[in-house]
Amino acid sequence: MAFDCFRDWVDALDRAGELKRIRTPVATELEITALADQEMKSPGGGKALLIEQPTVNGVVSPFPVAINTLGSWKRMALSLGADSVDDVARDLGALVKAKPPGSLREALQLLSQGLELRHARPRTVRSGPCQEVVHTFDAPATRTDPWPAAPSVNSPAGPAPSLLNLPILKCWPQDGGRFVTLPCVVTRDPDTGARNLGMYRIQIYDERTTGLHWQLQKVAARHGRRYYETGKRMPVAIFLGGDPMYPFAATAPLPDGLDEFLLAGYLRRRSVDLVRCKTIDLEVPANADFVLEGYMDPQEPLRDEGPFGDHTGYYTLPEPYPVFHLTALTHRRDAIYPATIVGRPPMEDFYIGGASVKLFLPIFQMNFPEIVDIALPAEGVFHNLVFVSIRKTYPMQAYKIMNGLWGMGQMMFTKYLVVVDADVDVHNTSEVLFHLCANTDPQRDSIVTRGPSDVLDHATSEIAMGSKMGFDATKKLPGEGFRRPWPPLIRMDPAVEQRMKELLQRAP
Ligand SMILES: Cc1cc2nc3c(=O)[nH]c(=O)nc-3n(C[C@H](O)[C@H](O)[C@H](O)COP(=O)(O)O)c2cc1C
Numbered sequence: 001m002a003f004d005c006f007r008d009w010v011d012a013l014d015r016a017g018e019l020k021r022i023r024t025p026v027a028t029e030l031e032i033t034a035l036a037d038q039e040m041k042s043p044g045g046g047k048a049l050l051i052e053q054p055t056v057n058g059v060v061s062p063f064p065v066a067i068n069t070l071g072s073w074k075r076m077a078l079s080l081g082a083d084s085v086d087d088v089a090r091d092l093g094a095l096v097k098a099k100p101p102g103s104l105r106e107a108l109q110l111l112s113q114g115l116e117l118r119h120a121r122p123r124t125v126r127s128g129p130c131q132e133v134v135h136t137f138d139a140p141a142t143r144t145d146p147w148p149a150a151p152s153v154n155s156p157a158g159p160a161p162s163l164l165n166l167p168i169l170k171c172w173p174q175d176g177g178r179f180v181t182l183p184c185v186v187t188r189d190p191d192t193g194a195r196n197l198g199m200y201r202i203q204i205y206d207e208r209t210t211g212l213h214w215q216l217q218k219v220a221a222r223h224g225r226r227y228y229e230t231g232k233r234m235p236v237a238i239f240l241g242g243d244p245m246y247p248f249a250a251t252a253p254l255p256d257g258l259d260e261f262l263l264a265g266y267l268r269r270r271s272v273d274l275v276r277c278k279t280i281d282l283e284v285p286a287n288a289d290f291v292l293e294g295y296m297d298p299q300e301p302l303r304d305e306g307p308f309g310d311h312t313g314y315y316t317l318p319e320p321y322p323v324f325h326l327t328a329l330t331h332r333r334d335a336i337y338p339a340t341i342v343g344r345p346p347m348e349d350f351y352i353g354g355a356s357v358k359l360f361l362p363i364f365q366m367n368f369p370e371i372v373d374i375a376l377p378a379e380g381v382f383h384n385l386v387f388v389s390i391r392k393t394y395p396m397q398a399y400k401i402m403n404g405l406w407g408m409g410q411m412m413f414t415k416y417l418v419v420v421d422a423d424v425d426v427h428n429t430s431e432v433l434f435h436l437c438a439n440t441d442p443q444r445d446s447i448v449t450r451g452p453s454d455v456l457d458h459a460t461s462e463i464a465m466g467s468k469m470g471f472d473a474t475k476k477l478p479g480e481g482f483r484r485p486w487p488p489l490i491r492m493d494p495a496v497e498q499r500m501k502e503l504l505q506r507a508p
Pocket residue numbers: 181182196197198199200201202213214215216217218219220250251252253254340342349352353410
């Protein structure tokens with residue numbers, strides 16, 4: 001289902017009983033985080049929040065803030081226009097595994113899938129609501145005081161919202177400033193022209209400059225390195241809002257070179273309409289709420305970004321990153337500012353990342369048909385802990401899976417990987433830990449290897465490199481040198497169990 005704008009999405013959440021409206025003023029400095037953190041940690045992810053009167057340094061912003069809009073399985077499913085994320089995963093899986101049709105029925109099914117794919121391709125349109133209000137800038141920034149709004153340099157549209165008075169959050173007490181936490185960042189490969197959409201947080205330095213926190217191994221960082229080699233300015237567009245599928249697609253770990261707008265178009269079942277930016281040669285969704293246009297100058301030194309209270313539950317300390325210079329700020333008249341917070345889990349990003357894993361499971365299964373399921377428990381904050389269940393048929397198969405996953409895209413960051421048998425529910429952490437403890441001889445059943453690590457991992461001695469540990473918690477086979485009989489797992493006879501369950505229910 002396609003949403004025309006973020007406001008439509010917020011209204012849909014309201015109709016579904018998934019939104020709490022906060023009518024009293026709440027400060028963008030710390031207070032919104034404290035509010036959202038409690039909501040995100042309530043059972044099932046709580047509700048989405050619409051803060052109708054966010055304040056920036058005590059002044060009410062004209063733009064409401066929406067937060068935690070994707071922070072539950074129900075809201076993730078709503079954003080996909082489906083009853084459940086699993087339904088969408090099943091459809092995508094069927095598409096990926098499609099074989100030539102053997103009957104008219106299968107042919108018709110394939111045709112309808114093909115028609116759905118038609119929507120994947122983005123279209124370029126001449127104008128869009130994201131440019132209802134346009135402020136362009138050509139003078140270097142001088143102001144650092146946040147309010148009142150600085151007049152725009154050349155806009156007829158009146159006082160300009162600026163990076164200093166948009167309701168951008170200062171999330172945690174020791175954060176180095178305000179951060180745009182749900183930004184969709186568009187860049188292009190200068191060699192191939194391939195577009196990338198990634199989510200990389202944006203620290204506000206002043207009215208016209210920000211940090212660009214694209215980490216070493218991410219696609220925009222690779223694009224950036226090519227610009228450093230040629231010395232040319234790199235155009236960068238950052239947009240917020242529009243359809244909730246945009247931030248979801250921006251976080252999805254698609255292979256380098258695959259346009260995330262294709263995924264967004266497929267999932268929302270409507271092509272993404274793109275408009276050309278006003279000051280740079282990039283395109284952004286016509287229905288976005290806010291767009292920051294600008295560039296990164298390879299001649300300019302990197303600048304410290306952070307500290308920032310991160311997904312890891314710890315502050316990420318300052319590290320040098322490229323600087324973004326704003327050349328235009330455009331927005332819808334009735335824009336809503338979308339935000340999230342990260343911090344000690346569980347947070348909204350658990351559901352965003354979890355939905356990605358569900359949708360990409362068929363692709364993992366194409367590479368490794370023995371994989372039954374994969375889960376990234378909230379405590380592992382994406383990369384620290386991955387549980388995989390497999391249908392094991394030959395010796396050392398668990399190690400094949402560990403090595404294979406460590407070599408696949410962003411799974412390379414996985415610090416601890418536990419492989420269990422097919423009948424273990426990987427979404428039940430307690431069940432996985434039970435099998436891990438019961439089925440392993442630590443020395444025999446673990447492996448330590450080395451590789452790239454998440455740059456946010458503060459525990460490694462060097463940034464972006466470290467070790468990984470895999471556990472084979474599957475039943476051991478004679479071919480693996482296991483000579484003793486493997487004992488049966490205790491299970492009650494199902495009929496007896498049911499009878500006694502009913503008896504217990506009837507008991508006073
Ligand atoms: C809320 C949220 C914030 C994120 N912030 C960053 C960030 O600041 N830097 C980064 O490199 N990745 C960040 N990520 C992860 C990337 O969005 C993710 O790895 C994505 O696949 C990168 O896209 P790419 O493969 O096109 O580079 C964030 C993810 C989420 C859910």
